[in-house]
Amino acid sequence: xxxxxxxxxxxxxxxxxxxxxxxxxxxxxxxxxxxxxxxxxxxxxxxxxxxxxxxxxxxxxxxxxxxxxxxxxxxxxxxxxxxxxxxxxxxxxxxxxxxxxxxxxxxxxxxxxxxxxxxxxxxxxxxxxxxxxxxxxxxxxxxxxxxxxxxxxxxxxxxxxxxxxxxxxxxxxxxxxxxxxxxxxxxxxxxxxxxxxxxxxxxxxxxxxxxxxxxxxxxxxxxxxxxxxxxxxxxxxxxxxxxxxxxxxxxxxxxxxxxxxxxxxxxxxxxxxxxxxxxxxxxxxxxxxxx
Amino acid sequence: xxxxxxxxxxxxxxxxxxxxxxxxxxxxxxxxxxxxxxxxxxxxxxxxxxxxxxxxxxxxxxxxxxxxxxxxxxxxxxxxxxxxxxxxxxxxxxxxxxxxxxxxxxxxxxxxxxxxxxxxxxxxxxxxxxxxxxxxxxxxxxxxxxxxxxxxxxxxxxxxxxxxxxxxxxxxxxxxxxxxxxxxxxxxxxxxxxxxxxxx
Numbered sequence: 001x002x003x004x005x006x007x008x009x010x011x012x013x014x015x016x017x018x019x020x021x022x023x024x025x026x027x028x029x030x031x032x033x034x035x036x037x038x039x040x041x042x043x044x045x046x047x048x049x050x051x052x053x054x055x056x057x058x059x060x061x062x063x064x065x066x067x068x069x070x071x072x073x074x075x076x077x078x079x080x081x082x083x084x085x086x087x088x089x090x091x092x093x094x095x096x097x098x099x100x101x102x103x104x105x106x107x108x109x110x111x112x113x114x115x116x117x118x119x120x121x122x123x124x125x126x127x128x129x130x131x132x133x134x135x136x137x138x139x140x141x142x143x144x145x146x147x148x149x150x151x152x153x154x155x156x157x158x159x160x161x162x163x164x165x166x167x168x169x170x171x172x173x174x175x176x177x178x179x180x181x182x183x184x185x186x187x188x189x190x191x192x193x194x195x196x197x198x199x200x201x202x203x204x205x206x207x208x209x210x211x212x213x214x215x216x217x218x219x220x221x222x223x224x225x226x227x228x229x230x231x232x233x234x235x236x237x238x239x240x241x242x243x244x245x246x247x248x249x250x251x252x253x254x255x256x257x258x259x260x261x262x263x264x265x266x267x268x269x270x271x272x273x274x275x276x277x278x279x280x281x282x283x284x285x286x287x288x289x290x291x
Numbered sequence: 292x293x294x295x296x297x298x299x300x301x302x303x304x305x306x307x308x309x310x311x312x313x314x315x316x317x318x319x320x321x322x323x324x325x326x327x328x329x330x331x332x333x334x335x336x337x338x339x340x341x342x343x344x345x346x347x348x349x350x351x352x353x354x355x356x357x358x359x360x361x362x363x364x365x366x367x368x369x370x371x372x373x374x375x376x377x378x379x380x381x382x383x384x385x386x387x388x389x390x391x392x393x394x395x396x397x398x399x400x401x402x403x404x405x406x407x408x409x410x411x412x413x414x415x416x417x418x419x420x421x422x423x424x425x426x427x428x429x430x431x432x433x434x435x436x437x438x439x440x441x442x443x444x445x446x447x448x449x450x451x452x453x454x455x456x457x458x459x460x461x462x463x464x465x466x467x468x469x470x471x472x473x474x475x476x477x478x479x480x481x482x483x484x485x486x487x488x489x490x491x
Contacts, residue, residue, distance in 0.1 A: 009422050009423035009424075009425070010423075010425070012462065013424075013425045013426075013460060013461060013462045014425050014455060014460050014461070015460070016459065016460055017460075038469050038470045038471055039469070040417075040421040040422060040469050040475060041417045041421060041422045041423050043417065044413075044423075045369075045370035046406075046409070046410045046413050047410075047413065047414060047417065048316075048389035048390070048392065048393050048410070049392065049393065049396065049406070049407060049409075049410025049411060049413070049414060050410055050411050050413065050414020050415065050417075050418075051393075051414055051417075051479070051482075051483070052316055052393060052482070052483060052486040052487060052488030053316035053317065053386070053389075053390065053393075053486060053487065053488065054316075054482040054483075054485060054486025054487070054488075055479050055482040055483055055486060057482070058478050058479060058482045059417070059479075062475065062478065081370075084372070102485070106478050106481045106482055106485065107478065109474055109477045109478050109481060110471055110474030110475065110477070110478055111474075155369070155370075155371035155372055155373065156370070156371070156372065159371065159372035159373065159375075159376050160372040160375050160376045162376075167376050168376075191373075192335060193335040193336075193369045193371035193373075195369055196369040196370055196371060197369070197370060198366075198367070198368070198369055198406055199369075200409060200429075200432075201403075201405035201406040201408075201409045202336075202367070202403075202405070202406065205336055205339050205367075209335065238451050238454065238455065239451065241450070242450075242451070277458065277459070278458050278459060278460055279458070280454045280455075280458055
């Protein structure tokens with residue numbers, strides 16, 4: 001199984017533990033990733049402030065065109081924001097030849113051209129549909145037995161197209177967590193937005209979102225939160241202490257990427273592969289307690 | 292008679308709506324809105340909005356240019372896509388809100404200063420490097436109003452910054468530009484010129 005991995009900017013810095021854990025997990029599952037040579041930022045969800053819609057589309061289209069010229073593989077984006085932007089533009093270009101021609105006239109400045117032949121997919125899509133639950137189960141050496149994990153899906157991981165999961169009642173993350181042997185916690189705020197890209201500048205509102213989500217998880221017995229989105233990870237973890245200070249709450253929930261949980265369950269190194277040393281709220285006590 | 296005309300004008304003035312359809316990215320999508328309010332009900336920040344997307348679209352049709360382009364609501368979108376998914380008329384609600392925010396800023400309105408400055412610094416970084424340098428965007432944002440105003444902001448965010456640094460989640464060296472940065476910038480300049488979003 002070979003794919004392009006478009007990891008994006010966040011996974012090189014603030015959400016490094018996502019990228020660190022993806023690579024060894026992929027290796028165990030027989031997935032080979034290649035980088036898109038000279039990729040650029042996707043524009044994320046805040047790009048619209050400085051750039052018009054066409055500029056935003058160019059950011060995505062350049063990556064698509066580069067990938068297409070470097071091989072014929074699906075593009076896998078682990079970051080939900082990258083996934084949603086690349087996927088949205090890809091679908092629009094594929095559906096609208098006139099628009100594709102306009103975009104190509106701009107890409108031509110850099111000698112690029114996109115035919116529209118590629119697919120953009122989320123990492124969870126690949127895990128559930130290409131790898132499959134059985135293969136994941138077979139790779140588990142240390143099942144997460146008794147660990148109560150809340151699969152927090154957020155927004156952009158499945159919306160707006162619902163290509164691999166329901167946009168209202170998603171189940172894929174829970175299925176993956178069950179395959180790891182975890183005890184999956186059900187909670188209503190599974191898809192309540194964390195504040196996303198405007199969290200940083202609207203902190204008072206963002207804190208309320210985070211408090212709402214974490215309170216719901218705690219009420220339902222969650223010990224640790226799984227996410228597949230860098231922004232959810234950042235907003236829920238890095239600001240947790242500040243949320244407590246601002247709202248008088250007492251949250252102390254580790255927030256980890258689903259690939260970190262996979263690395264732990266596959267028996268890989270807790271820091272070198274599961275990247276647990278990058279978590280500010282320690283996840284190791286909950287995850288490695290029994291080993 | 293005069294009063295009647297004033298009422299008539301207030302209820303329906305297509306001038307601004309036409310401006311929106313023509314200049315605002317995804318603005319033409321507003322035409323199909325039937326004012327059902329599903330977007331307003333679905334928005335995660337609905338309790339903090341003065342109008343909600345539905346009422347913003349109604350104000351567009353009423354010709355309330357200042358109210359729409361000056362409203363903080365158009366910059367309160369978290370891009371969660373819930374409104375877009377649920378809209379029964381397939382209005383690209385989220386994209387239209389983004390389009391209105393971009394257009395408002397181009398027209399000199401500042402519906403929400405903090406987000407406008409942060410978004411600007413973000414875009415400047417994309418344009419400069421082709422990628423995001425998280426620490427540089429954060430620094431430039433905090434120092435946007437100069438050192439004096441920046442210090443309290445930096446102090447407030449210091450604990451998070453240090454935690455990130457301590458857990459090796461910050462690149463210490465400055466980010467290098469992508470290889471084809473010159474062609475990349477030319478593409479963005481051309482897209483700016485050929486796309487909608489309003490004239491600067």
